[in-house]
Amino acid sequence: MLSYIIRRLLLLPIILLGVTLLIFCVFSLLSPMERLATYIHDPNTLKNPQAAERLIAKYHLNDPFPLGYINWLKRIINFDLGWSQAANQSVKDAISQRFPATLELVLYSIIPVILVGIWLGVLSAVHHNDMMDQTIRVTAIIGWSLPTFIFGLLVLFIFYGILGWLLPGRLSAWAQDIVYTSSNFHSYTHLITVDALLNGNLPIFLDALRHLIAPIITLSYISWAFLLRITRSSMLETLRKDYVRTARAKGVDEYTVIHLHAQRNAMIPVMTISGMMIIEMLAGVMITETIFTYPGLGFWTATAAQQLDYGSVISFALLFSSLMVIGNLVVDLSYALIDPRVRLE
Amino acid sequence: MKRNFSFIAFLCLTLMLFTSFSLAEIKNPDTIIYATISGPESMDPHWAYDTASGEVIYEMYDNLIDYKGKSTAEFVPMLATEVPSVENGLISADGLTYTFPIRKEVKFHNGDILTPEDVVYTIKRALIFDRSGGPTWLFCEPLLGVYGIEDKVVEVYGLENYSDIFVDGDPRGELKPEKKYKEAMIKFFNDYIDKTVEVDGDNVVFHLAQAYAPFINILAHSGNWSAILDKKWAIAQGAWDGQADNWWKYHDPEAEKDPLYAVENGTGPFVLQKWVPEEIVMLERFDNYWQGPAKIKNVQIKYISEYTTRKLMLQTGDADIIYVDLQYLSEVEKIEGVIVEKNLPRLVNTVSMFPWTINAEGNTYIGSGKLDGKGIPPDFFSDIHVRKGFSYLFPYDIFIEKVAKGMAIRNPGPIPKGIPGYTAAAELFYPFSLEKAKEEFQLAWGGQLWEKGCKFNIFYNEGNNTRKAACDMLSTYAKMLNPKFNLEPIGVQWSAYLKAFLTEKLPIYTIGWQADYPDPHNWAPVYMGSQGDYSGFFGEAYRKFARENVDPLLKEGLQETDPVKRIEIYKQLTQIAHDQAISIYAYQPGGNHVQRLYIGGWYFNPIVPGLPDGADFYHLTKGE
Numbered sequence: 003m004l005s006y007i008i009r010r011l012l013l014l015p016i017i018l019l020g021v022t023l024l025i026f027c028v029f030s031l032l033s034p035m036e037r038l039a040t041y042i043h044d045p046n047t048l049k050n051p052q053a054a055e056r057l058i059a060k061y062h063l064n065d066p067f068p069l070g071y072i073n074w075l076k077r078i079i080n081f082d083l084g085w086s087q088a089a090n091q092s093v094k095d096a097i098s099q100r101f102p103a104t105l106e107l108v109l110y111s112i113i114p115v116i117l118v119g120i121w122l123g124v125l126s127a128v129h130h131n132d133m134m135d136q137t138i139r140v141t142a143i144i145g146w147s148l149p150t151f152i153f154g155l156l157v158l159f160i161f162y163g164i165l166g167w168l169l170p171g172r173l174s175a176w177a178q179d180i181v182y183t184s185s186n187f188h189s190y191t192h193l194i195t196v197d198a199l200l201n202g203n204l205p206i207f208l209d210a211l212r213h214l215i216a217p218i219i220t221l222s223y224i225s226w227a228f229l230l231r232i233t234r235s236s237m238l239e240t241l242r243k244d245y246v247r248t249a250r251a252k253g254v255d256e257y258t259v260i261h262l263h264a265q266r267n268a269m270i271p272v273m274t275i276s277g278m279m280i281i282e283m284l285a286g287v288m289i290t291e292t293i294f295t296y297p298g299l300g301f302w303t304a305t306a307a308q309q310l311d312y313g314s315v316i317s318f319a320l321l322f323s324s325l326m327v328i329g330n331l332v333v334d335l336s337y338a339l340i341d342p343r344v345r346l347e
Numbered sequence: 348m349k350r351n352f353s354f355i356a357f358l359c360l361t362l363m364l365f366t367s368f369s370l371a372e373i374k375n376p377d378t379i380i381y382a383t384i385s386g387p388e389s390m391d392p393h394w395a396y397d398t399a400s401g402e403v404i405y406e407m408y409d410n411l412i413d414y415k416g417k418s419t420a421e422f423v424p425m426l427a428t429e430v431p432s433v434e435n436g437l438i439s440a441d442g443l444t445y446t447f448p449i450r451k452e453v454k455f456h457n458g459d460i461l462t463p464e465d466v467v468y469t470i471k472r473a474l475i476f477d478r479s480g481g482p483t484w485l486f487c488e489p490l491l492g493v494y495g496i497e498d499k500v501v502e503v504y505g506l507e508n509y510s511d512i513f514v515d516g517d518p519r520g521e522l523k524p525e526k527k528y529k530e531a532m533i534k535f536f537n538d539y540i541d542k543t544v545e546v547d548g549d550n551v552v553f554h555l556a557q558a559y560a561p562f563i564n565i566l567a568h569s570g571n572w573s574a575i576l577d578k579k580w581a582i583a584q585g586a587w588d589g590q591a592d593n594w595w596k597y598h599d600p601e602a603e604k605d606p607l608y609a610v611e612n613g614t615g616p617f618v619l620q621k622w623v624p625e626e627i628v629m630l631e632r633f634d635n636y637w638q639g640p641a642k643i644k645n646v647q648i649k650y651i652s653e654y655t656t657r658k659l660m661l662q663t664g665d666a667d668i669i670y671v672d673l674q675y676l677s678e679v680e681k682i683e684g685v686i687v688e689k690n691l692p693r694l695v696n697t698v699s700m701f702p703w704t705i706n707a708e709g710n711t712y713i714g715s716g717k718l719d720g721k722g723i724p725p726d727f728f729s730d731i732h733v734r735k736g737f738s739y740l741f742p743y744d745i746f747i748e749k750v751a752k753g754m755a756i757r758n759p760g761p762i763p764k765g766i767p768g769y770t771a772a773a774e775l776f777y778p779f780s781l782e783k784a785k786e787e788f789q790l791a792w793g794g795q796l797w798e799k800g801c802k803f804n805i806f807y808n809e810g811n812n813t814r815k816a817a818c819d820m821l822s823t824y825a826k827m828l829n830p831k832f833n834l835e836p837i838g839v840q841w842s843a844y845l846k847a848f849l850t851e852k853l854p855i856y857t858i859g860w861q862a863d864y865p866d867p868h869n870w871a872p873v874y875m876g877s878q879g880d881y882s883g884f885f886g887e888a889y890r891k892f893a894r895e896n897v898d899p900l901l902k903e904g905l906q907e908t909d910p911v912k913r914i915e916i917y918k919q920l921t922q923i924a925h926d927q928a929i930s931i932y933a934y935q936p937g938g939n940h941v942q943r944l945y946i947g948g949w950y951f952n953p954i955v956p957g958l959p960d961g962a963d964f965y966h967l968t969k970g971e
Binding site: 032033035036037038039040041042043045046047048049050052053054056057059060061084085087088089090091092095096099155158159162163166169170171174175176178179182183292293294295297301302309310 | 374375378380386387388389396397479480481484494495497498510516518519599601602603609620621623624625626627629631645647649651652653655656659660662663665840841842843844845846848849850858860873878880881883884
């Protein structure tokens with residue numbers, strides 16, 4: 003297994019090179035003047051045509067593609083990811099500011115998404131075609147069909163606007179004051195709930211949690227729906243297998259049949275999908291972040307792409323590709339845990 | 348049953364409590380929270396040229412003078428103890444020398460005391476810094492007579508490009524090794540930069556390269572570029588060290604190499620506590636502010652792109668002031684406890700432009716490139732009848748009523764209302780008249796245009812629905828007038844728009860301008876000068892016309908010290924804009940301000956950055 007892991011990890015630099023080369027190629031198709039739009043948001047800042055030329059030279063927008071890519075690679079080797087025009091800070095700072103926020107959101111979302119999604123999927127399969135199955139399926143279809151934007155706004159409107167229970171953003175004003183400016187609060191992980199506990203500050207922990215609930219609900223509902231359908235489908239197929247019928251015929255209790263025999267075998271496709279979902283969520287969930295003003299990766303990368311901020315886009319691609327490779331590896335490793343027949347070679 | 352009822356009653360009570368809790372009290376009583384859309388680019392006054400940065404720098408830094416209350420024409424002393432004028436002798440009769448006595452005992456946020464040397468350093472640093480696309484051209488023009496310091500170096504030494512004196516042509520690298528280059532650059536500093544401003548006892552004296560009527564405006568508090576830095580502190584951060592022998596190393600840096608990008612040390616009423624880019628700016632009251640501390644202890648400016656979220660924050664009291672786009676204004680008016688100030692006179696306008704010569708090379712926007720009904724020739728708009736025809740064709744009042752919801756006014760020329768030189772003479776406004784448009788088009792191109800028709804694209808930047816509506820209206824009325832007139836509105840991404848603009852390939856396009864300072868010199872050259880920010884891209888035919896007919900008046904207006912005579916000059920320019928139908932001066936939009944009732948002290952001055960959406964937080968109270 004160790005050699006399998008090492009071999010997979012050795013693929014990572016090759017994949018990263020390929021991804022960055024591809025993105026660089028795409029951006030190189032734009033002319034220097036088009037790429038200048040990253041730095042100029044209004045032509046009135048260019049006092050004369052020479053100003054545009056100076057900016058193009060300043061940011062090396064007219065460098066030939068190989069030279070540009072090699073210069074970028076040299077900077078990456080020195081851990082210099084460049085400047086993010088979209089974030090108005092270095093790319094490194096932009097990622098280190100935003101990734102923990104996304105990570106925190108995803109970590110808290112994983113539990114309801116996976117546990118509830120699988121639980122409901124199993125429940126639905128076990129009660130195939132009866133009232134419970136129909137109800138769960140209708141709920142899933144609604145979640146599947148409802149645009150994130152609409153559902154998110156509904157959650158925001160009801161739970162914040164009317165009830166005042168949940169809040170947008172990451173922290174309340176008083177908590178931000180402490181977290182951002184107090185010398186007594188130390189950010190160890192930049193996951194605010196974790197840091198709050200490490201600082202022994204329960205009010206901030208609760209405040210941060212309160213701000214997380216609404217985006218978690220939004221993310222979870224839409225993700226449950228998808229996972230539920232996959233789980234249900236996989237469970238139904240597994241429940242039809244001969245060994246399940248044999249187990250029942252031998253008098254094994256239904257709980258053991260479902261949870262020990264059938265569910266475990268049904269989990270392989272579910273694990274694949276879950277793994278992919280988590281990785282995609284780690285890339286940032288733009289709409290949820292926008293609605294709830296949650297300062298994660300999603301909104302930043304979407305803005306960066308829109309503004310042709312290719313330095314940010316490439317760096318994000320590096321991060322996401324790395325997560326994808328490692329995530330896929332973890333999923334593959336989990337197959338071996340679930341199904342002892344699987345040998346990773 | 349009884350238990351269920353009790354439980355339900357408890358639930359309802361809890362619900363009511365939560366609901367009422369969120370609305371009754373004033374939240375965060377010592378903090379004013381302003382929710383707007385996009386964040387600052389930099390805290391460096393010499394870098395920033397965007398409103399978001401300007402409105403934050405405004406709170407942290409002071410300038411030599413300030414505008415008086417709501418006025419854009421009267422000044423009060425700020426870090427200077429007097430406002431210079433010819434009458435008090437602090438402006439020389441020829442308009443080339445300005446003297447500012449500097450206030451004593453003013454503290455920077457770190458405790459340093461302001462001296463005249465800080466002012467001199469600030470100005471020289473601005474000239475040296477002069478980043479591409481930044482605001483310090485506003486100093487270069489009056490103090491050096493050019494738009495940028497590189498232009499001055501090129502002019503003085505007869506170079507082809509500034510980069511010629513650097514190794515590998517990289518101006519951010521090393522000078523060429525020959526001694527003469529370094530000597531020349533040091534000499535340049537001593538002969539030009541050093542002589543622009545000096546300390547004279549307790550005064551700072553500016554020496555201008557040309558008489559420059561709006562120089563006072565450039566120094567006023569609305570301009571972040573003239574915010575006064577603490578020299579000692581700036582040097583300690585890694586900014587220019589004040590020496591002549593290395594100034595070029597501090598010129599036009601990349602953002603990541605600007606040491607003042609994320610830090611501040613002003614004399615203003617607020618101190619920067621924390622800046623998380625695109626998330627929040629946190630300001631804290633400076634208790635040693637020389638004008639007395641602000642009434643509010645903290646200010647938070649939050650950057651929230653989603654309107655619904657901002658609206659709900661206002662409703663629940665989690666935000667005290669929010670930015671609201673015009674299309675949503677009617678919604679917020681209905682919120683209890685919220686006041687909306689509408690149609691405030693902003694110093695902004697939107698103009699649709701006619702380049703007289705369009706670059707035809709590979710240009711698909713002009714169709715066939717000929718006057719054959721399938722396109723237009725590159726010099727299509729050089730015919731005055733074409734321009735006049737379109738000027739009569741735009742439905743100004745309908746646009747203002749339907750699209751701008753009545754919250755805009757027309758301008759007859761490039762100078763908006765509220766700026767000296769503005770004129771509302773009725774004869775200068777082109778009426779919307781299909782009949783007159785038809786007459787003009789029938790004269791255009793010897794009658795060929797009317798007979799053959801035309802086809803071309805008209806532009807707006809994608810996502811800008813107001814400008815899209817303007818283009819759609821023009822297109823519709825053109826088609827109504829003559830079915831052979833095919834104006835096809837096209838929304839393009841900003842990158843494509845910019846490229847087409849810079850390569851002079853755009854036929855009619857719509858764009859706007861916001862005042863840097865409230866003077867006609869900030870408007871007329873932009874829209875009419877041969878080197879104007881916009882008109883400079885109208886093609887050589889226009890530039891030739893402007894050099895002969897416009898530039899002399901612009902120069903005269905700039906250098907005229909008599910305000911009455913200046914106004915007449917700019918009225919002449921407006922007349923030219925009308926007679927030549929240089930552009931469609933579509934509208935000057937009003938602005939809006941939305942805040943909670945318990946916020947007091949808000950006032951509107953159109954030149955203060957961030958207003959009317961935001962505020963001058965120094966004067967605000969909460970709940971008093």
